[in-house]
Amino acid sequence: MQEGTQGIVSMVEAQVERVFSPYALARFTQILTGAHHLRLVCHARPDGDAVGSMLGLGLVLQSLGYDVRCTAPNGIPKAFAWLEGGTLVDVFEEDAEAVNASSAACDALICLDFNDIRRVDPPLAELLADFPCPRIMLDHHVGPSDDFDLYFSYPLASSASEVVYELVMRQWGQEAITPAVAQALYMGIMTDTGSFSYACHSRRPYTAAGHLLERGADVAAIRSHVYGSYSEGRMRLYGCALHERMVLVAGGQAAIIDLPRKLLQHFDFQPGDTEGLVNEPLCIDGLNVSVLLTERNAKSVRVSLRSRNGIVVNGLAQRYFNGGGHPQAAGGLLHMPLGEAIVHTRRILSAFVAGKLNV
Ligand code: 5GP
Ligand code: MN
Numbered sequence: 127m128q129e130g131t132q133g134i135v136s137m138v139e140a141q142v143e144r145v146f147s148p149y150a151l152a153r154f155t156q157i158l159t160g161a162h163h164l165r166l167v168c169h170a171r172p173d174g175d176a177v178g179s180m181l182g183l184g185l186v187l188q189s190l191g192y193d194v195r196c197t198a199p200n201g202i203p204k205a206f207a208w209l210e211g212g213t214l215v216d217v218f219e220e221d222a223e224a225v226n227a228s229s230a231a232c233d234a235l236i237c238l239d240f241n242d243i244r245r246v247d248p249p250l251a252e253l254l255a256d257f258p259c260p261r262i263m264l265d266h267h268v269g270p271s272d273d274f275d276l277y278f279s280y281p282l283a284s285s286a287s288e289v290v291y292e293l294v295m296r297q298w299g300q301e302a303i304t305p306a307v308a309q310a311l312y313m314g315i316m317t318d319t320g321s322f323s324y325a326c327h328s329r330r331p332y333t334a335a336g337h338l339l340e341r342g343a344d345v346a347a348i349r350s351h352v353y354g355s356y357s358e359g360r361m362r363l364y365g366c367a368l369h370e371r372m373v374l375v376a377g378g379q380a381a382i383i384d385l386p387r388k389l390l391q392h393f394d395f396q397p398g399d400t401e402g403l404v405n406e407p408l409c410i411d412g413l414n415v416s417v418l419l420t421e422r423n424a425k426s427v428r429v430s431l432r433s434r435n436g437i438v439v440n441g442l443a444q445r446y447f448n449g450g451g452h453p454q455a456a457g458g459l460l461h462m463p464l465g466e467a468i469v470h471t472r473r474i475l476s477a478f479v480a481g482k483l484n485v
Contacts, residue, residue, distance in 0.1 A: 138282045138328040145280040145289075146296050153276050154297065157260050158192075161233035165225075167197040167254065169240035170247045173401065174206050174352060176239040178314025179264065179286035181211040183236065185310065186294050186302045188214065197225055199246045203398025205352045209313065210306035218250045225253065235261045239286035241270035241279060264289045267452065268440075284331035287314025291334045305342025312343035317352060320405065324454065356399075363393035367403055374407075375472050376479035380415040381407035384468050387421045404430040415439065415475060419460075419467050427460045427467040441485035446474045 158164075166184050168176035180196050188194045188211075196215045216224040235257050237243075243251045254261075255273065263274040266283040283289045291311050294302050303311075315335055319325050326332065339345060363385075372383045383403065393399075404418035414437050418430040429447045431439040433454045440456040443449040449458020460467045477483050 134282075135328045138330060141280060141282045142292065142330070145278050146292060150276065150278065151296060154262065154278075154293075157234050157262065157276065161192065163193045163195075163228065163231045163233050164236060165195050165197060165228060165232045165234075165257070166236045166238060167246060167250075168199075168238045169245045170199040170250075171397065172198050172200065172202055172206070173239075174317025175285045175287050175314040177202055177206040177209065178310045178312075178317070179238040179290045181209050181214070182287060182307050182310035182314065183238065183264070183290045183294070184214050185211045185304065185307050186298065189302070189304065190298070195224075195228060197250075199250050201397055203401070204396065205355060205398055205401070206313065206317075208351050209310050211310065222249075222253075225250070229253065229257050232257055232259050234259050237261060237263045237265070237274065238290070239265060241265040241267045241274075243271065243273040264293065267450070269450075282327050284325045284327075285315045285318035287311045287318070288331050288334050291315075291338070292330075300337070300341065303338070303341040305344075308338040308341040308343040309348060312338040312345065313348050313352060316348065325452070357394070357396065359393040359395070360399040363390070363395065363399060364403060364406075366393070367400075368406060372407060374410075374413065376415075376476045378410075378412055379479045380417070380475040381410070381413055382417045382419065382468065382471050382475070383407070384419040384464060385421060386464055387423070390420070400430075404432050408432060408434050415479065417471050417475065419464065419471060421464040422459075424463060425461060427462065427464050429458045429460055429467075429471070431456045431458075438485075442474070442478055442483070445483075445485050446470075 168180040260275040262276045264278040268281045407416040416432045420428045433439045438453040443456035447458030
């Protein structure tokens with residue numbers, strides 16, 4: 127093993143011991159003792175890790191006898207909605223009342239795959255902030271906010287699903303990992319690491335995945351659901367986006383893909399259909415930064431950023447795109463029309479690649 131690799135492996139080991147300290151585990155036990163109604167929640171526009179970590183932990187807690195409700199701020203994309211545990215989920219966008227009504231009786235709120243209440247978007251964010259019970263966070267983003275009462279904040283983990291795996295193993299042991307739990311957690315780790323290509327800093331995510339396989343995760347079936355169940359529209363949208371909407375900027379070192387609403391409608395866009403698209407330009411030789419701009423409405427544009435070769439974009443997302451995220455996978459929201467967002471992004475990327483921005 128190389129010296130640099132050894133360094134990060136030691137950092138992972140030190141971090142995991144801090145995250146799951148005897149104090150944190152004892153506090154977790156204390157909160158759950160005597161609790162009955164638990165509400166889990168994941169971030170807005172849930173991805174595979176948000177869904178996998180929430181349902182994985184939800185199913186474990188349900189089989190331990192808790193009354194579990196899960197909360198998805200928006201509908202769960204088809205690629206992830208096949209997991210067991212779907213009946214536990216309230217989609218806030220479609221049934222806010224179910225979440226509202228459960229607030230008073232809730233004994234603990236468990237937040238997965240985000241570390242700042244604002245990541246669930248208003249009005250759910252305000253509602254969660256007022257839940258009269260302890261708030262537990264399990265996450266892998268850097269810099270958690272002070273919204274929570276107990277933190278399992280593990281930025282060197284590959285995914286929130288890996289954080290859940292570690293917690294479940296320490297708290298209840300492998301018997302708690304049923305095949306349905308294994309499916310959910312494997313899916314979360316697989317999707318957040320681009321099939322084990324990035325955010326894997328030590329053997330831990332691979333070991334977790336291997337163990338989940340032994341506990342019943344059907345890897346071929348998971349892959350088929352996630353990467354082999356696209357609609358024709360999604361496939362054609364991909365083709366069109368790469369052929370007609372991608373422009374290279376900053377001398378070919380960065381790419382911008384913009385997706386106007388009309389185009390999305392043309393291809394019968396469904397939530398989740400653009401998942402992964404932002405990664406594609408990074409296959410181009412010499413291109414290290416990719417940005418996807420998706421028009422939400424006449425005044426706002428969602429931004430996805432990806433990078434490679436050690437280039438860090440979460441500072442850029444925070445400073446120039448009202449967002450944040452991981453070093454090489456970040457996002458945000460621009461409050462401007464799409465045309466202005468393209469000009470803004472082009473300007474920022476050119477300056478960033480030229481090393482003129484201090485982020
Ligand atoms: P995606 O591009 O897949 O939407 O998001 C990639 C990552 O960027 C997410 O895992 C999350 O960490 C971060 N991210 C996306 N949108 C936002 C945002 O609006 N605010 C913040 N703070 N982070 C975001
Ligand atoms: Mn995640």
